[in-house]
Amino acid sequence: MEMDAYDDGVHWLVWCDHCICWHGHGRGPGDRGAHCHFEDSPYRANGYVLRYAGRFTKEIEQAHAAEVREAQRVYRRWVSKGGRGTWGHVWAEHLAAE
């Protein structure tokens, strides 16, 4: 699995569509272990391969800001209901319900 990575000068940042957040890695292309927070992430088993996609800009960060807010909202609601199930399960259900 190849992933676009953006250079912020310190790390290469990868948008994880499973965790709905940025994962930071050491700079440079190639294989990485996934920094996923959830055990059911499909990236956990084999990691992914970073591919340079340019500088990390405010515009790129903003492009995902709405998803981050939505994920935080879903996550808080999930926890308030007792937090049963895995994150991947909760997020898939949320998307299916839209």
Ligand SMILES: [Zn+2]
């Ligand atoms: Zn992840």
